[in-house]
Amino acid sequence: MIYLDYAATSFPKPDAVVRAVANTMRYCGANPGRSGHRLSIAAGSLVMQAREALAQYLNAPDPFQIIFCLNCTDALNTAIGGVLRAGDHVVTTYYEHNSVLRPLHTLEKRGQISLSLVAPREDGRIHPEDIASVLRPNTRLVVVNYVSNVTGRIQPVSQIVQLSHAHGALCLVDGAQAAGHLPLDVEQLQADLVAMPGHKGLLGPQGTGVLYVREGLMLAPVRQGGTGSESQLMLQPDDMPDRLESGTLNLPGIAGLLAGVRFLQAHADELHAQQAFHADLLASGLRDIPGIHVYTPEGLAGRAGVVAFNLGQVDSGEVADLLDRDYNIACRAGMHCAPLVHRFLGTENQGAIRLSVGWATTRQEIEQCLLAVGRIAGQLG
Ligand SMILES: Cc1ncc(COP(=O)(O)O)c(C=O)c1O
Known part of the structure; x- marks a missing residue:
């Protein structure tokens, strides 16, 4: 997974x-x-x-x-x-x-x-x-x-x-x-x-x-x-x-x-840099997929390891279900317990798909995820 x-x-x-x-x-x-x-x-x-x-x-x-x-x-x-x-x-x-x-x-x-x-x-x-x-x-x-x-x-x-x-x-x-x-x-x-x-x-x-x-x-x-x-x-x-x-x-x-x-104390700098790099790879890769709207700010300075997006008007839950079922990728969709952020983004009905990276995330996983989102976008977009 x-x-x-x-x-x-x-x-x-x-x-x-x-x-x-x-x-x-x-x-x-x-x-x-x-x-x-x-x-x-x-x-x-x-x-x-x-x-x-x-x-x-x-x-x-x-x-x-x-x-x-x-x-x-x-x-x-x-x-x-x-x-x-x-x-x-x-x-x-x-x-x-x-x-x-x-x-x-x-x-x-x-x-x-x-x-x-x-x-x-x-x-x-x-x-x-x-x-x-x-x-x-x-x-x-x-x-x-x-x-x-x-x-x-x-x-x-x-x-x-x-x-x-x-x-x-x-x-x-x-x-x-x-x-x-x-x-x-x-x-x-x-x-x-x-x-x-x-x-x-x-x-x-x-x-x-x-x-x-x-x-x-x-x-x-x-x-x-x-x-x-x-x-x-x-x-x-x-x-x-x-x-x-x-x-x-x-x-x-x-x-x-x-x-x-x-564990963090032993690896802090390397882990912070690796997570920033992976989130950046994810956000910029998603931006290149037609039909995808990314809500995460561009540039490393303004954000951490969380990337949110939607595919056109498709319900966020549908995309997350396909990622789980067809590609074995676990992420979260919906409202994320922060309703006013969704009010600001205009995603109160659609929610948003959230991908978040961590200490064990690899570059290969990010690449596979981008391929999967690209395929889903081709299928549903
Ligand atoms: C910004 C923010 N605050 C608070 C919480 C609540 O954390 P917990 O699930 O540990 O209670 C979360 C959980 O996702 C969160 O993202």
Whole structure:
């Protein structure tokens, strides 16, 4: 099979990830941070190693600002629910995933917050000045997508972080399609909060996610319970990471994530360059096929490893089904959980076919995929 659905989750995982999950389940399955026996201490130390590796990979100054979550949705909900208070105003963009739009719209519907949505201009970019123009005195949070999961477009997040801070607002970056695909340095970015899945570009197993929380920022916990620390307290402890990590952690998943991050650390530059090259090959090859419309921006600087297209007016699901059935190519079609991007592209009914590359994608696979799309275009176009 040719797997071009890395934006949904990475597959396959490096062997080291699979081994780390299996070895943890076999040999180190105690509950981390709960008991005093040696196996529990070993499990706790594994979690700490993963926290340290992630802090190093993301250039976070303190490993205790790395919070383990269930996925990126959970990390985003932890951030949004932890920051917002009644009466706050929030700014976000058309590029957001439903894991941002739905929690924010729910809070708005309950009358707890007010919300401004910034649309891209005709060039497909969110212009920082358009965000600046809707900031209000009570704007507490700006939420911005780093790399679009539909078109792969990279947004000017650094500028958006800076203008949010200049206004006294916090900035939450959705790094779902950036982490592991682009260099992501949280110190340089200066974002207050960065959410990311562990199971996509970071190459960990499903059921893992990460929230980076800037030092000194105190979030209200959206989930409360056992932390293995300060058990005499009736209220959630203040200390990080326990404040935001209630309940038994996904130890096998975190062990796999640690192996994924180590794999990335060993090969980062080469992997980033290879994915950019493959996405470029894909986007330019698709543009040469008659009848194909590519939604992904041209040029390496403006986008990451996601390429979206349509074939004339053909339903995107039909093309994806043919790629799967006749060519054994796995990709995703439809709405991609980001309805406002489709409103902007005018693809609310048709959806779009998304091809996304990853660490194990080869040039030969891209060439085979382009041949397959060419044949389908000849057949249906
Ligand atoms: C931009 C973006 N944000 C958030 C998410 C949610 O990630 P998860 O599936 O890990 O919850 C995704 C998933 O595809 C995404 O692409």
